[in-house]
Amino acid sequence: MHNFYDFTLSELEKVIGALGNEKFRARQLYRWVYNQGVSDFSAMTNISKSLRAIFSAMFSMDLPVIKEVFPSEDGSIKFGLSAADGSIIESIFMPEEKRNTLCISTQIGCRMGCKFCVTGKIGFRRNLTVSEIVGQVISVKKYLNMERRISNIVLMGMGEPIDNLDAVLGALEILKNHLGLDFSHRKITLSSVGLIDGLKTIEPKVASIAISLNAADEKKRTFLMPINRLYPIREIMSFVKGFKGSRRIRITFEYILIKDINDSLDDAKELADLLEGVKCKINLIPYNESPYIEFKTPPPERVDRFQMYLLNRRFTTMIRDSRGKDIFGGCGQLGMKYLEEKHNEG
Template structure:
């Protein structure tokens, strides 16, 4: 049985015609799914009863059940989804004054093992399918009864280690017949996979890029992010320069501030030196309380780091925290659920 959320409009139209139905049925189905957020063929009332039964026998929606939904004081919402194989993933709704952003997962868990990350602590299980990635967007829109404005692939997993479903899901959500979300409203966040960054550059899609950096030298970054032992800072930045030359896009860098690890003036100077020559913006993020051995710097120290970068000509800002009271860092709900299941 074909997962219907894995099909682009053109693919669905071809399949519909091959099954002997009129091509305009694809328009009707896409309208029900992506405009009306209806995920049951029985409810698609402008299709005949026979067609509804016929479609139900040939196409399936992904098995998603909402295990929990938490809402923070600032409006941030976090969803824990149970999948067909009893695995769990998380998605987050982030509300800003003028827009809504969805933080979407691309894998069940993560194999990169970053020292500060809750997702990696629970291990890696598998990649998500295209339909499971798309479903997070549509199901959250249905639950909150609001349209998303921006999508960031910054949830569980490394997007570029599941690149085919990642790009296919963007194609589907961008399609004007479907969700019709502008291509510049997508951001891919990577821990630093050079081939994926170059693939994005060569796609000539104006998708934004965010890089989890967290340290400006190989020794320190390898300690925090083991992927750096495979792809050094030099190799990563060669790919980033290629991306910027191809696209002209500014690159956002995520930099988690960890007390006495990467928050000194020397670290700020090294970071400024590394970013020189790139159009960049640095998101400074005081570490979430996930791993006991890592602590947040005092507020004044974090602010001093920000000011030092700006003084050195690097645009940077301390991120306004959202969702801390509901453990909005990806992986925290999944870890809690997995621990609960083992009791």
């Protein structure tokens, strides 16, 4: 049996076509499942009974199940979703004035080993499937029950999306297809540590790109993000400068501000010098402290000073506050909590 949510529309057309059925049946199924939220084949009344029986025997409709919900006092909600093998997938819903963003995961754990990240500490467990990536959006959407609409998606939860590129591209296709979940590519952001070889294969209309930079100095970035040895800042910059969509589409740089590590005025100057002349946006994210990592959040005045410097150098710079500080908001914190619980039980 196949999981229905693993199929892009064109893949579904092929599978259904191979059985001798008209391709438009795939579109009908997509409409029922994604547009109307119907996952029971017997309720799909414009499809013959015999065909409905074939589809029920062919496809399972399994989604990750919401196991735990942690509402934060800042309005965000962290979800722990359970995959079929019991792995915990983390998603976080972050309502803002003008948009409601869902941050989703692409892997269980991560092999990038960023020093500031709890998921990096967990290490790599496995890739998520297409259905597990898309399933986070569907399950959270059902939970929110039309009361709050998800307007934006960020692939910024557990895992490095480019390290699971095939499944991520499949999921993005379903997220964007107008018969699928119907998100504009402008509303989807894929955040990467800068795996350039994979990033180069992504067309501008697939998703907006954000690069997690966190330092403008090679040595410091390698300390924070060991992957910098393989994909150093200079290579990231040459990718960004040659980015196909760069005239219209600006790449976002994420910079997690960590107290006394990368939050000084010298760091801000170095960042501004590095990005001089590059059409980009900078998101400053004050570090979200966790019991598992010794790094600290900088005081607000240091964050403001950093931002002010960049604004004075004419960079579009936003402070994106860490959300859900009281609910294991940082990516991987929930995963770590479950691992600890398992360890204690064992």
